[in-house]
Amino acid sequence: MKKLNGIKLNHRKNTENSATVELPVPAMVRIPMSMHMGAPCTPLVKVGDTVKVGQKIGECDAPFSVPVHSSVSGTVKALTDYRNAMGTVCKAVEIETDGKQEVSEEVKPPVLTDKESFIKAVRESGSCGLGGAGFPTHIKMNPKAEIDTLIINGAECEPYITADYREMIEHPEDVIGGINLVKDMLGIKQAKLAIEGNKPEAIKNFTEMAAKDDTIDIITLPSAYPQGAEKVIIYNSTGRIVNEGTLPADAGVIVMNVSTIAFLYRYSKDGMPLITRRMTVDGNAVGEPQNVLVPIGTSFREVMEFCKTDIDALKKVIAGGPMMGMSVPDIDMPVVKTSNALLAFKSYDERKTSACIRCGRCVNVCPLGLMPAEIDRAYRIKDIDDLKKLKVLLCMNCGSCTYVCPANRKLAETNQLAKALIPRK
Known part of the structure; x- marks a missing residue:
């Protein structure tokens, strides 16, 4: 069977033989009420409450949502507003840990019958x-x-x-x-x-x-x-x-x-809910690249310091991989359920963009056979009908087109902006 198009990348799997190590329980965690697609949760706790590991601390009645649980035992110190890297704001529960890691009585294996x-x-x-x-x-x-x-x-x-x-x-x-x-x-x-x-x-x-x-x-x-x-x-x-x-x-x-x-x-x-994440921590600013099991709500800063990262030399931090990850605007942001990697670099290559030379490389590598250069053109003149014909909604934002573009055009970013122009049902 013929496989879909793609690109060859340097794997850089430097930590593939690094067994997972556990991060010591931090002094404080900040757990957002939205770490998933869908409706954010409402905090179930208030300032001064004592919480335990695995205790439900956030819930939402909306079907398209999941509850949030505490990754630590300790005392709720604050309920704050949290803005994620996409600019969305939700509530966050700040917990001062007690170091005991007492498990909540709520944690029980589920009864599965059907x-x-x-x-x-x-x-x-x-x-x-x-x-x-x-x-x-x-x-x-x-x-x-x-x-x-x-x-x-x-x-x-x-x-x-x-x-x-x-x-x-x-x-x-x-x-x-x-x-x-x-x-x-x-x-x-x-x-x-x-x-x-x-x-x-x-x-x-x-x-x-x-x-x-x-x-x-x-x-x-x-x-x-x-x-x-x-x-x-x-x-x-x-x-x-x-x-x-x-x-x-x-x-x-x-x-x-x-x-x-x-x-x-x-x-x-x-019966222990989702309260930790295994993360790969790597990049040329990291002294000890490794895989770390981290309590959700721990700050990126603490994770990087645990891996001997040169914080003062940081020029670029990415949550996720270099192709589809998000640039981190604040290293004190918390680890969330979807955090699978943290990449820290001392430098990065900010390339200048030039005019499209119509080479077609973006088309050749797109797994779904899209035409990023044409999508770019249609987006700039806000031709929504043409964007629909070009099937921009199929774009996965993998970034392959941007990666191979000799003009350094940010085609994947444009595709995402173009998708936002099309009305959704």
Whole structure:
């Protein structure tokens, strides 16, 4: 089967052999009430309250939302406004830790008897997509369409990031257990664990583990970016196309990140909600690049200091990978559920933009066959009809077009701005 277009990047997986280490409990955490797609939560605690690990501290009645839990034990010191990197404001709960890490009485393994009880438990776990998008997991698991295939995304195709890889190496039983749990609870017949070819140890381990299970296929994907993008991994794993305006479920598929599936298995056993994140910390300003298990709400500054980062020399900090990550405006921002990496650099190359030379490189590398240069033109004259014809809403913002552009045009950014011009239903 022909694979979709992409680009070859220097993997820079410097921390692939770095076993996960736990960050010491910080003196203070700041936990935002919105760390996922959908409606923000309302704090359930007030200043002066004592909280424990795993206690629910934020809830929302909206279906498209997930609760928020405390990652520490201690005392609520403040309820503040928090502005994330996208400019959205929500409430945050600031907790002064007591160092005891007492576990809340609320933390109990869920009783799973059927699909309904499972989806309810998934929501209560606070789970959202850990690959970066933050889509509420319980919504993804309850589509209207019939699902026959579960795809587990183990590609992790961005440079530097090895957090998912360490999940696969350190907790392979949890990954397989999570796959079987979801298959059984949702009645899905087939699962495909898709892993990029630059992770041979993980591929070997899972191939051996699934050798006697004909319901789980281990798929080796080419090492090309953006192999982990949802539409790309679906096509490259099954040959199915997710059309414009439709969801993966409409193609009979659910895609889940490998760290999400492993978390759900652990939650089914111990009832501990999503309160920590494994993060890759790397970059030329980091003295000790490594993978760190961090309590949610810890400041980026503390994580970087733990990894011996030269804070005074920082010129650029990215939350996530270099292709799709977000520039960090304030290193005292907190780690959230979708934080999978923190990249710190002493310098960065701010290239000057020049006129488009119509070389077509952006078209050649786009996985979905879009025409970024034409989208750029249509956006500048605000031709909405043309933007629709050019299928700009299909753009995943992988950044491949920007990466290869010899004129250094910010095509992926323009695509995102162009999508905002088109009215949505």
